[in-house]
Amino acid sequence: MPSFEDFKLNRQLLNAIADAGYTEPTPIQQKAINPILAGQDVMGIAQTGTGKTAAYVLPMLMKLKYAQGNDVRALVLAPTRELAMQIAENIALFARYTDLRTVVLYGGLGPKAQISALEKGVDIIVSTPGRFLDLYLAGHIVVKQLQMLVLDEADKMMDMGFIGSIHRILEIVPRKRQNLLFSATMSELVHKIAGDFLKFPTVVEVAPQATPAQTVRQVLYEVPNLKTKLNLLQHLLKNDEDFNRLIIFCKTKAVADNIYSFLQRKYGEEQVRVIHANKGQNTRINSINAFKEGDVRMLVATDVAARGLDISHVSHVINFDVPIVIEDYVHRIGRTGRAFNTGDAITFCNPAEVYYVRKIEKLIRQQIPVVELPAEVFIEQTPFDERQAIAREIDMQKRKENPEFKGAFHEKKHAPSSAKGKTANAAKSGRNPVNKSARQKRRK
Template identity: 45%
Template structure:
């Protein structure tokens, strides 16, 4: 599709598209429009950075009529607070020339303020599953008016353990509704979820799971341990001109804090970190500063960076090798967006070699291996997880078989509890009545 004019959009949406500078729809936007407009259930599979938000909001806004009703008609579920804020901002841009009302609700903030906001009325509700479920239980949000449900980044939601909330929310929604789901990968969990709740959905896919984006150059370094990885990272990031805006992925919050501490000594205000233990204001400020290029290095976990609109990223550095190959695809998709060039670097240890090979098998390509930089020192310092585990000879900690007791029980403790005189004598004498409530049965038997 060469132009948005082929979609027969309203004047208000055309004005918005002109303001945003969009020239033609991306593949996922072009393929999704007619399916969503038809009212059929849809499953969209597309890599990060392909314009998924506009892909589902464009037909929804085209079809959404003016209304003064309080309860929402469209619900968008996303996995994180950051994504709620981002999607709300995007919808506000898309609906600039219309009267659409949009509201975002998420955890970590005052729930009473959100209840008040809901009661003022909205057309589109963007929410995280946890806080949404809380507001549904408190009867603040009524779901009877929902006509369209969008679940974005559903694979992340399932990974985060939101299946319980999602299931309960879906069961409370009106039966007659349109389901729209977007995911970067089609995992087994996602497939089961679709078959449980969707009715003959149309699948729209613009990139096979595991297909790397063509404009991303991929490289790898074989590194012995965590602190040597940190040395390699420091060596690379010293080149400010080359690594002008770098996203560094780590496996967990503990690694994020440790790496941030190491980088902070060298780069100070140039580096920031976000993960789920940071306050909401700190996380928002870190993302804003990174987008504004006030900081050029952002250390983050998979959950925090998934789906966030982080523009103009020059490099994605995988400080660890993801156990699930699909996560590698999510990470490198943060760079090389649209027609821009991007670079992805993977640091892997001997223990992570198998995971690296699984990634290469999924993509069908071999990541270019680079020689270890001669200027970088190989550290002998090990993290707790990397240190060899010491097992005491006389006090083994991993004993699979339990030996016999120290001594046999005394004879008096080996007796079987026979249940007292009732069980031994009375019950045996009178037996059980043949029918319930037959009070005369035992009397008749006794009389015989």
Template identity: 45%
Template sequence: MSFENLGLSAAILKAVAKQGYDTPSPIQAQAIPAVLKRQDVMAAAQTGTGKTAGFTLPILELLSQGTPAKRGYVRTLVLTPTRELAAQVQESVATYGKHLPLKSAVVFGGVSIQPQLAALKNGVDILVATPGRLLDLYQQRAINFDHLEILVLDEADRMLDMGFIRDIRKILSFLPAKRQNLMFSATFSDDIRELAKGLVNNPVEISVTPRNSTANSVEQSIYAIDKTRKSAALIELIKINDWHQVLVFSRTKHGANRLAKSLETAGISAVAIHGNKSQTARTKALADFKRGAAQVMVATDIAARGIDIDQLPFVVNFDLPQVPEDYVHRIGRTGRAGASGQAVSLVSEEEGKLLREIEKLIKRQISRNVLPGFEANFNLADTQLTSGAAKKSTGRSTNSRTKSSASGQDNKIHQRRSNKGEQKSQGGHSTSESAATNNRPPRRQKPLVDLGPKFANRAQTPKSTEPATDNKASKTRNPKPQKAQTAEGVASTQKVDPYANARLKLKSKE
């Protein structure tokens, strides 16, 4: 099948041909016809499958057949989780819509809002946005969605992971009910399907890659490396293999900065990209990496979303991701469009559990290798791969054991607290009775001294509790507070009236 068979106009086909494409990818072959029929779509497609063109091309076709956007209005909204991905989608729109009389814009945070306000003033046919900046613009009444025709959620799973669910629901409340909805996600998790319930209507479901699988074109390998020697090992691998255009994943922003500095010190040009970098710095770093000015780019997971580099040859996991699914996202950056790629992971002893979780997820054992001169003082055990059902069962039992263990610790603490409560309680009440008693507000105990006429209605001094001799108390100028036991066994403090005994003697004489 060729793009000519998909029902696209000559103007779009011309732009596609100029990019060197003649055959649609599997996701494009399935998504484009469905979108052109104005059907809602749920597509499971990982990075590098051509999913961006899968919705960009048919949207351009549909919009070119309608009325251009009016002043202040938006016809299509594309939501993305990160600035980099938003810029990538906008670039795709501009590239394939080059020969069409359509207007597009991209808005995201980290840059001045004024140019974005100006771009939206006359209306746009396609708006690519991140949720936060979109809400800012909407609150400033810079956007009107009354004429919205199409909504796209790109990398919906990542938006949920990043905590955008509330922003997404808020944005959905602004949009007209009658619209076409397209949702693209790496996986169809339960959370994604829950979100889809209130979004898509009788969608066409498309899945071009088995869930949580990795491309066969990516060669995966592991090196067991002591944690303190990872930087040196990475430098060794890059130098002895003469690697260029290496995307390295770091778990933290500070770790990315440290690693980039270590590489620079070793004579390897490197840049770091993460959330603490300004948008200008991130754009420059990505541009330097793409054109080869930087040999290595160290990135965090969130910052790497949207990085689209054709035929990226190497991906290195300097730190294994905490979430196994992120491993699939990471190595999906290489081995695209049929090209080969290499994914290398440097695994410390502490990351053994994370490795096992990843291998269970992708249902394959990753090749273990040894880097001469960096032999680790530990071994990475093979992962016992199980069937999907058995794996899920194991996961549940593990969770049960964890919860049971935590519950057992809580019970021990509760028991110790209960025992203390029983020792303090009167009458030998049971633990449950003691707990019930403790839930009641404490009773006010009668003080052991006369508080004077002002408090006569609140407390009376019982005769039986009068101290036999209290001369010291009466002679003391600044008596110490006296503690009285409350109903809960907690000592409360009452100040002693220095004239109490004098009043008692006067009463006895009367």
């Protein structure tokens, strides 16, 4: 097994790596660091939680070495604020014995403090695409000295519709630069941007794309309805020794808020936090920090938090809902079993979600073991409205696979034309529309 000494990194970086407690490089680091140090364009594909960030941060710091001038020399683009902040934390961790200056940029906050930080001089910018473009177009960022451009979590960036922003950024940065692209999955859009972005890249793939880490144990519970999901969640959480730090992923903000309220009533406000797109930036940062530091046992989140949460020793990830964007499953469960630790990923699946589970299994090329509901979990009757919603969703899935399919919820025929409609309505009321004028005359 090679060590970090084998990469010929300088003593400042090696000391920072030792202080961080890392002793041996992960497979993606073993394969990516040397090509990046050699100046090659690299496309890295690896599961989340395998050390992708350090795989490009360490050679980046080695190449930049020390603070120089006022203008940015390396730019890292990330899809979410949480991931941008996480990358900036990684850079600070490894650059602690250097004088390199890093500024992190993201929306949701006023730009005044970020502009002030840029004016003091910067070597590395970590940013979401939108905020970077805003500050560049306002004249606060000069890119003439840019040497390295990194796209992290490129697949999520494509899912979130950033392809236009990335093309605009590619137009304004110098043509002569080193490009790095990292992703856990390789969708059609990622292939497209890779073709525009990378020149004869070295492809580094440590596992087939979209493969969950081997350190994550996966199980699936087939649950008939929402109330039974809540009963199952409550049953699992009784084991507070094993379920000591967990993330509960939900499909929507409304469901996340409801689960948060439920857990808050059961376990108290000090044990649970919720994060989603409607929460203010400071609230999200404080919630994540409280969870990281172990002050909070449970974090309820939408997929906004599935990327970039690098938290050690998350014992369990619970998918309260099956994600509709199936690639998000890989990123959700990657929040546990990180950096050679083991973890558990538990998915609750109602009849309408089986469709997405099958697609996830096809994506990850493995079956998720189904576990019977514990005998202690009370199985609730499915209310009429929820039963209808599940049936409607299943109909829609069947129609997606077969456009000719006509289920119980197929679209109604168009209303009759206005002339026919009037006649029909009049007939229903027992009146003859032809005799309308005669009736009016009699009234007179």
